[in-house]
Amino acid sequence: MKYLFLALSSFLAITAQMIAGNNFFIFNFLDLSLILVSYYAVYRSRTQALFVGSLTGLLLDAAMGWPLGYNGFGRTLAAFIIGLSWKRLNTRESWVRFAIIAGASLASSASMLILFWIMQRAAGRLFIGASILQALVTSFITVVLFTAMETYRHNQANKSH
């Protein structure tokens, strides 16, 4: 049941991004699936994050019309990096959070570039530029969302005391 919910949330994230991307240009640079992966890696378990990362990647590949596996590989790697780094670094600092998510996003794109190169598939400079912009926008929004969510939880906890 838990994994069914993870699958459903992954599917909804990709579908929401497709719809939003068609209506608002900024959503082409905001990676909702990476936000979801980050959420699971930070607030749930790393295993769940890996599952969500792998599945959102596959769904993204299917939605983008790419061979399945490119985004799947990248997202799984991103989930692992976020889960690993979040526990080991001082994530009370916003810039550290930003760096972890941006780093994971860039590592995901870099792994895909390597796969493109191995599979002799054209990527182009646009991919690199768009990946960097996407990493920056997504990391910024994720940090803001996580901070807002933690502040809300903290306030609720204070009220109950």
Add this chain to the structure above:
Amino acid sequence: MPSNLSSRKNRERAAAVFIPLLFFQLALLSFQIQNPAGVTPIKMLVLAIQAPIVNVSSALSNNIGTLWSRYVWLVGARAENEQLREAVRQLTRLNLSYEQVRLENIRLNRLLAMKEGIPYATVGARVIARTPGFLSNVLYINRGSRDGVEIDAPVICADGIIGRTVLVAPDQSQVQLITNPDASIGVMMENTRTLGVLSGSGSSLLDLKYVSNTEQIHPGDVVLSSGFDTIFPKGFKVGEVVDCRKGEGVFYQIRVEPAVDFYHIEEVSVILTKH
């Protein structure tokens, strides 16, 4: 101590899941080299599940936009001055919406004129979604197998060739744009009739390959579909040469700008039969 143990256990479990998942993704990619159509059922399933949500949301976003612009803004207008100001805004918005209708009318007229000029059965379609990511190179249209659309059906607009359908659900199709790195079209130069193969490069420009550097090619030359790929009919505009250099081998390195503005397409035509 128990928390250390539990943390270690979690770490080990994550690593035990991580490595097989990575290998699974790599195995999936390798499998598709030998058998590209092997994962089509999975993609079809995703498309079929997404189709109703995307269709409904596309219709909803249009209706909500209309509702918002026509009614919701009027709620809360109390004073006459406020009402008058609102009326002015309302008229401006209406004017804008009429302008949108006018522009849509122009686009549809162009599409209709093009449709009448081609000897194939076509069906008009609306773009309802783009893929997530800037480098999407894929569009979704609101026509599918119920409308007679088949896999590999050419998708065109008044400006030229857009791409071909790669996945077809009953009410929706996925269109691979010609800018997609997996897309190629057989083409010819309009003036010299020189043949070549145009491939997507993942960027906004296309690569024209296998054109001998003894040919006369210049920036501004128009590139048309040759029909030799058996997917796209002959004679449709694909783009214009923007850069042409002599390569190291016997072929030119040619960059072509697509004739179609892929980021602003709203209505397209799908060619149903090429006979």
